[in-house]
Amino acid sequence: MRLPGHPHPRLPLPLAGQDEDMDAFLTWLGEAIPLVRHLGIRAMRWEGEALVWELALSPSLNDKGTGFGGALTAQATLLGWCWTTLWLRRQGRAQDVVVAEAGQRFLAPVSGDYRLVCRPERYDGPVQLAERLAAKGRGRLALVQQLWCGDTLCLEARGDYAVLP
Template sequence: MRQIGVPHPRLPLPSAGGEDDMAEFLAWLGEAIPMVAALGIREMRRDGDRLSWQLSLTPSLNDKGTGFGGALTAQTTLLGWCWTTLWLRRRGLARDVVVAEATQRFLAPVTGDYRLTCEPEAETGPEALAGRLAQRGKGRIALVQRLWCGDTLCLEARGDYAVLPAG
Protein backbone atom coordinates (compact mmCIF):
# COMPACT_ATOMS: atom_id res chain seq x y z
CA MET A 1 0.00 0.00 0.00
CA ARG A 2 1.42 3.37 -1.03
CA GLN A 3 2.02 5.93 1.71
CA ILE A 4 2.04 9.69 1.42
CA GLY A 5 5.59 11.09 1.38
CA VAL A 6 7.23 7.71 0.76
CA PRO A 7 8.73 7.26 -2.72
CA HIS A 8 7.92 4.04 -4.54
CA PRO A 9 10.97 1.87 -5.31
CA ARG A 10 12.34 2.40 -8.80
CA LEU A 11 12.04 -0.31 -11.40
CA PRO A 12 15.52 -1.77 -12.08
CA LEU A 13 17.10 -0.35 -15.22
CA PRO A 14 17.16 -2.57 -18.31
CA SER A 15 20.46 -4.21 -19.21
CA ALA A 16 23.00 -1.96 -20.94
CA GLY A 17 21.52 -0.72 -24.19
CA GLY A 18 18.38 -2.74 -23.53
CA GLU A 19 14.74 -1.85 -23.86
CA ASP A 20 12.08 -1.88 -21.19
CA ASP A 21 9.41 -4.55 -21.38
CA MET A 22 6.33 -2.34 -21.84
CA ALA A 23 4.00 -4.70 -19.94
CA GLU A 24 6.44 -4.84 -17.01
CA PHE A 25 6.82 -1.05 -17.02
CA LEU A 26 3.04 -0.57 -17.11
CA ALA A 27 2.59 -3.02 -14.19
CA TRP A 28 5.22 -1.11 -12.17
CA LEU A 29 3.54 2.19 -13.09
CA GLY A 30 0.24 0.88 -11.71
CA GLU A 31 1.94 0.12 -8.40
CA ALA A 32 3.84 3.42 -8.29
CA ILE A 33 0.84 5.60 -9.25
CA PRO A 34 -2.37 4.00 -7.94
CA MET A 35 -4.71 5.94 -10.26
CA VAL A 36 -3.13 4.21 -13.30
CA ALA A 37 -5.28 1.14 -12.61
CA ALA A 38 -8.38 3.27 -13.28
CA LEU A 39 -7.21 4.86 -16.54
CA GLY A 40 -8.23 2.07 -18.90
CA ILE A 41 -4.79 1.58 -20.50
CA ARG A 42 -4.97 -1.63 -22.54
CA GLU A 43 -1.60 -1.50 -24.28
CA MET A 44 1.62 0.50 -24.31
CA ARG A 45 3.92 0.54 -27.33
CA ARG A 46 7.04 2.36 -28.46
CA ASP A 47 7.86 2.94 -32.11
CA GLY A 48 11.02 4.99 -32.62
CA ASP A 49 10.52 8.31 -30.81
CA ARG A 50 6.74 7.76 -30.46
CA LEU A 51 5.15 6.21 -27.38
CA SER A 52 1.50 5.22 -27.59
CA TRP A 53 -1.28 3.85 -25.42
CA GLN A 54 -4.49 2.12 -26.45
CA LEU A 55 -7.24 3.02 -23.96
CA SER A 56 -10.79 2.09 -23.13
CA LEU A 57 -13.15 5.05 -22.80
CA THR A 58 -15.41 3.49 -20.16
CA PRO A 59 -13.30 4.46 -17.08
CA SER A 60 -13.10 8.07 -18.31
CA LEU A 61 -16.75 8.71 -19.18
CA ASN A 62 -18.31 12.02 -18.20
CA ASP A 63 -21.97 12.84 -17.51
CA LYS A 64 -22.60 13.24 -21.26
CA GLY A 65 -21.29 9.78 -22.15
CA THR A 66 -18.08 11.10 -23.76
CA GLY A 67 -14.51 11.49 -22.51
CA PHE A 68 -14.08 13.48 -19.29
CA GLY A 69 -11.58 16.28 -19.95
CA GLY A 70 -9.89 15.97 -16.56
CA ALA A 71 -9.19 12.26 -17.06
CA LEU A 72 -7.94 12.83 -20.60
CA THR A 73 -5.66 15.63 -19.40
CA ALA A 74 -4.22 13.38 -16.66
CA GLN A 75 -3.55 10.71 -19.26
CA THR A 76 -1.71 13.07 -21.62
CA THR A 77 0.43 14.38 -18.75
CA LEU A 78 1.27 10.88 -17.56
CA LEU A 79 2.10 9.66 -21.07
CA GLY A 80 4.65 12.48 -21.40
CA TRP A 81 6.15 11.54 -18.06
CA CYS A 82 6.39 7.92 -19.27
CA TRP A 83 8.03 9.01 -22.54
CA THR A 84 10.71 10.95 -20.67
CA THR A 85 11.27 8.26 -18.04
CA LEU A 86 11.60 5.50 -20.65
CA TRP A 87 13.96 7.66 -22.74
CA LEU A 88 16.20 8.09 -19.70
CA ARG A 89 16.05 4.39 -18.83
CA ARG A 90 17.23 3.40 -22.33
CA ARG A 91 20.30 5.50 -21.59
CA GLY A 92 20.93 3.83 -18.24
CA LEU A 93 19.70 6.81 -16.22
CA ALA A 94 17.36 6.49 -13.24
CA ARG A 95 16.32 10.10 -12.73
CA ASP A 96 13.31 11.97 -11.40
CA VAL A 97 11.03 13.54 -14.01
CA VAL A 98 8.36 16.16 -13.36
CA VAL A 99 5.96 18.01 -15.61
CA ALA A 100 6.90 21.69 -15.59
CA GLU A 101 4.15 23.05 -17.84
CA ALA A 102 1.21 21.53 -19.72
CA THR A 103 -1.54 22.78 -22.02
CA GLN A 104 -4.39 21.07 -23.84
CA ARG A 105 -6.69 21.86 -26.75
CA PHE A 106 -9.91 19.88 -26.97
CA LEU A 107 -10.87 19.53 -30.63
CA ALA A 108 -13.72 16.97 -30.70
CA PRO A 109 -15.60 14.81 -28.21
CA VAL A 110 -14.12 11.40 -27.43
CA THR A 111 -16.94 8.98 -28.23
CA GLY A 112 -15.22 5.57 -28.15
CA ASP A 113 -12.03 3.73 -27.27
CA TYR A 114 -9.01 5.74 -28.32
CA ARG A 115 -5.25 5.94 -28.67
CA LEU A 116 -2.85 8.49 -27.26
CA THR A 117 0.51 9.21 -28.84
CA CYS A 118 3.47 11.16 -27.49
CA GLU A 119 6.56 12.38 -29.29
CA PRO A 120 9.07 15.22 -29.09
CA GLU A 121 7.76 18.58 -30.28
CA ALA A 122 11.05 19.15 -32.15
CA GLU A 123 12.99 16.45 -33.94
CA THR A 124 16.14 17.68 -32.19
CA GLY A 125 14.52 17.59 -28.74
CA PRO A 126 16.04 14.32 -27.52
CA GLU A 127 19.52 15.29 -28.73
CA ALA A 128 19.22 18.69 -27.03
CA LEU A 129 18.07 17.04 -23.78
CA ALA A 130 21.02 14.63 -23.89
CA GLY A 131 23.39 17.59 -24.32
CA ARG A 132 21.89 19.52 -21.39
CA LEU A 133 22.05 16.45 -19.16
CA ALA A 134 25.72 15.94 -20.06
CA GLN A 135 26.60 19.62 -19.50
CA ARG A 136 24.37 20.62 -16.59
CA GLY A 137 23.06 17.39 -15.10
CA LYS A 138 19.48 18.47 -15.71
CA GLY A 139 17.29 19.46 -18.64
CA ARG A 140 13.85 19.84 -20.20
CA ILE A 141 12.10 18.49 -23.24
CA ALA A 142 8.89 19.61 -24.95
CA LEU A 143 6.57 16.77 -25.91
CA VAL A 144 3.30 16.68 -27.86
CA GLN A 145 0.51 14.27 -27.07
CA ARG A 146 -2.39 13.56 -29.44
CA LEU A 147 -5.59 11.69 -28.70
CA TRP A 148 -7.19 9.90 -31.66
CA CYS A 149 -10.67 8.38 -31.66
CA GLY A 150 -10.56 6.41 -34.90
CA ASP A 151 -9.27 8.88 -37.51
CA THR A 152 -10.47 11.93 -35.56
CA LEU A 153 -7.97 14.04 -33.64
CA CYS A 154 -9.89 14.89 -30.45
CA LEU A 155 -7.22 16.40 -28.20
CA GLU A 156 -3.78 17.87 -28.67
CA ALA A 157 -1.61 18.55 -25.64
CA ARG A 158 1.87 19.92 -25.08
CA GLY A 159 4.05 19.54 -22.04
CA ASP A 160 7.51 20.51 -20.86
CA TYR A 161 9.08 17.73 -18.81
CA ALA A 162 12.01 18.47 -16.53
CA VAL A 163 14.69 15.93 -15.68
CA LEU A 164 15.95 16.79 -12.22
CA PRO A 165 19.61 16.65 -11.17
CA ALA A 166 20.82 13.34 -9.74
CA GLY A 167 21.01 13.21 -6.05
Protein backbone atom coordinates in the same frame (compact mmCIF):
# COMPACT_ATOMS: atom_id res chain seq x y z
CA MET B 1 -0.51 0.58 0.26
CA ARG B 2 1.23 3.80 -0.77
CA LEU B 3 1.62 6.47 1.89
CA PRO B 4 1.96 10.19 1.17
CA GLY B 5 5.53 11.47 1.50
CA HIS B 6 7.12 8.07 0.81
CA PRO B 7 8.60 7.61 -2.67
CA HIS B 8 7.96 4.33 -4.45
CA PRO B 9 11.11 2.27 -5.17
CA ARG B 10 12.55 2.79 -8.64
CA LEU B 11 12.23 0.08 -11.25
CA PRO B 12 15.69 -1.37 -12.01
CA LEU B 13 17.12 -0.15 -15.31
CA PRO B 14 17.09 -2.66 -18.16
CA LEU B 15 20.44 -4.28 -18.88
CA ALA B 16 22.55 -2.55 -21.51
CA GLY B 17 21.36 -3.53 -24.98
CA GLN B 18 18.01 -4.88 -23.74
CA ASP B 19 14.66 -3.34 -24.62
CA GLU B 20 12.33 -2.22 -21.86
CA ASP B 21 9.72 -4.80 -20.84
CA MET B 22 6.66 -2.61 -21.37
CA ASP B 23 4.34 -4.91 -19.41
CA ALA B 24 6.70 -4.83 -16.43
CA PHE B 25 6.94 -1.04 -16.71
CA LEU B 26 3.14 -0.69 -16.74
CA THR B 27 2.84 -2.99 -13.72
CA TRP B 28 5.43 -0.91 -11.84
CA LEU B 29 3.69 2.30 -12.93
CA GLY B 30 0.38 1.04 -11.52
CA GLU B 31 2.10 0.37 -8.19
CA ALA B 32 3.97 3.69 -8.17
CA ILE B 33 0.91 5.74 -9.23
CA PRO B 34 -2.25 3.89 -8.11
CA LEU B 35 -4.49 5.97 -10.41
CA VAL B 36 -2.84 4.27 -13.41
CA ARG B 37 -4.71 1.03 -12.66
CA HIS B 38 -7.98 2.86 -13.36
CA LEU B 39 -7.08 4.62 -16.62
CA GLY B 40 -8.03 1.84 -19.03
CA ILE B 41 -4.57 1.45 -20.58
CA ARG B 42 -4.73 -1.64 -22.79
CA ALA B 43 -1.30 -1.48 -24.41
CA MET B 44 1.84 0.66 -24.58
CA ARG B 45 4.41 0.55 -27.35
CA TRP B 46 7.04 2.56 -29.18
CA GLU B 47 6.39 3.48 -32.81
CA GLY B 48 9.67 5.06 -33.85
CA GLU B 49 10.10 8.13 -31.63
CA ALA B 50 6.43 8.08 -30.56
CA LEU B 51 5.14 6.38 -27.42
CA VAL B 52 1.59 5.11 -27.96
CA TRP B 53 -1.09 4.06 -25.50
CA GLU B 54 -4.26 2.22 -26.50
CA LEU B 55 -7.04 3.03 -24.02
CA ALA B 56 -10.58 1.97 -23.22
CA LEU B 57 -13.05 4.86 -22.87
CA SER B 58 -15.23 3.26 -20.16
CA PRO B 59 -13.11 4.31 -17.11
CA SER B 60 -13.02 7.93 -18.34
CA LEU B 61 -16.69 8.49 -19.19
CA ASN B 62 -18.34 11.78 -18.26
CA ASP B 63 -22.03 12.50 -17.65
CA LYS B 64 -22.61 12.94 -21.41
CA GLY B 65 -21.23 9.49 -22.30
CA THR B 66 -18.01 10.87 -23.83
CA GLY B 67 -14.48 11.28 -22.50
CA PHE B 68 -14.09 13.33 -19.32
CA GLY B 69 -11.68 16.18 -20.07
CA GLY B 70 -9.90 15.93 -16.72
CA ALA B 71 -9.16 12.23 -17.19
CA LEU B 72 -7.97 12.77 -20.77
CA THR B 73 -5.71 15.62 -19.66
CA ALA B 74 -4.24 13.48 -16.86
CA GLN B 75 -3.58 10.68 -19.33
CA ALA B 76 -1.84 13.01 -21.79
CA THR B 77 0.33 14.46 -18.99
CA LEU B 78 1.22 11.00 -17.68
CA LEU B 79 2.06 9.73 -21.17
CA GLY B 80 4.57 12.57 -21.51
CA TRP B 81 6.07 11.63 -18.16
CA CYS B 82 6.34 8.02 -19.37
CA TRP B 83 7.98 9.10 -22.65
CA THR B 84 10.62 11.06 -20.77
CA THR B 85 11.17 8.38 -18.12
CA LEU B 86 11.47 5.58 -20.70
CA TRP B 87 13.80 7.68 -22.86
CA LEU B 88 16.04 8.26 -19.83
CA ARG B 89 16.00 4.54 -19.05
CA ARG B 90 17.15 3.83 -22.62
CA GLN B 91 20.11 6.13 -21.90
CA GLY B 92 20.91 4.18 -18.73
CA ARG B 93 19.77 7.07 -16.53
CA ALA B 94 17.53 6.76 -13.46
CA GLN B 95 16.47 10.37 -12.80
CA ASP B 96 13.28 11.94 -11.56
CA VAL B 97 10.95 13.56 -14.09
CA VAL B 98 8.29 16.15 -13.34
CA VAL B 99 5.88 18.03 -15.55
CA ALA B 100 6.83 21.71 -15.47
CA GLU B 101 4.11 23.11 -17.73
CA ALA B 102 1.18 21.60 -19.61
CA GLY B 103 -1.76 22.69 -21.73
CA GLN B 104 -4.32 21.19 -24.06
CA ARG B 105 -6.97 21.93 -26.68
CA PHE B 106 -10.11 19.85 -26.98
CA LEU B 107 -11.08 19.47 -30.64
CA ALA B 108 -13.84 16.83 -30.71
CA PRO B 109 -15.67 14.60 -28.22
CA VAL B 110 -14.10 11.23 -27.45
CA SER B 111 -16.90 8.76 -28.14
CA GLY B 112 -15.10 5.40 -28.21
CA ASP B 113 -11.87 3.65 -27.33
CA TYR B 114 -8.88 5.74 -28.35
CA ARG B 115 -5.13 6.03 -28.65
CA LEU B 116 -2.78 8.64 -27.27
CA VAL B 117 0.44 9.37 -29.14
CA CYS B 118 3.36 11.28 -27.59
CA ARG B 119 6.45 12.54 -29.38
CA PRO B 120 9.03 15.31 -29.03
CA GLU B 121 7.82 18.73 -30.14
CA ARG B 122 11.11 19.22 -32.01
CA TYR B 123 12.97 16.44 -33.81
CA ASP B 124 16.21 17.50 -32.11
CA GLY B 125 14.65 17.78 -28.64
CA PRO B 126 16.07 14.49 -27.34
CA VAL B 127 19.56 15.36 -28.64
CA GLN B 128 19.41 18.74 -26.91
CA LEU B 129 18.20 17.08 -23.71
CA ALA B 130 21.07 14.57 -23.84
CA GLU B 131 23.55 17.45 -24.23
CA ARG B 132 22.06 19.34 -21.26
CA LEU B 133 22.11 16.19 -19.13
CA ALA B 134 25.76 15.58 -20.00
CA ALA B 135 26.69 19.18 -19.19
CA LYS B 136 24.49 19.93 -16.17
CA GLY B 137 22.88 16.67 -15.05
CA ARG B 138 19.40 18.12 -15.61
CA GLY B 139 17.32 19.41 -18.50
CA ARG B 140 13.93 20.01 -20.02
CA LEU B 141 12.06 18.57 -22.99
CA ALA B 142 8.91 19.72 -24.81
CA LEU B 143 6.54 16.92 -25.86
CA VAL B 144 3.25 16.89 -27.75
CA GLN B 145 0.43 14.43 -27.25
CA GLN B 146 -2.43 13.72 -29.63
CA LEU B 147 -5.56 11.76 -28.75
CA TRP B 148 -7.17 9.95 -31.68
CA CYS B 149 -10.60 8.33 -31.66
CA GLY B 150 -10.50 6.38 -34.91
CA ASP B 151 -9.36 8.88 -37.54
CA THR B 152 -10.56 11.90 -35.55
CA LEU B 153 -8.08 14.05 -33.65
CA CYS B 154 -9.92 14.87 -30.42
CA LEU B 155 -7.27 16.47 -28.23
CA GLU B 156 -3.88 18.09 -28.70
CA ALA B 157 -1.68 18.64 -25.67
CA ARG B 158 1.79 19.99 -25.01
CA GLY B 159 3.98 19.68 -21.97
CA ASP B 160 7.44 20.61 -20.77
CA TYR B 161 9.02 17.83 -18.74
CA ALA B 162 11.92 18.60 -16.41
CA VAL B 163 14.59 16.01 -15.66
CA LEU B 164 15.92 16.62 -12.16
CA PRO B 165 19.53 16.05 -11.11
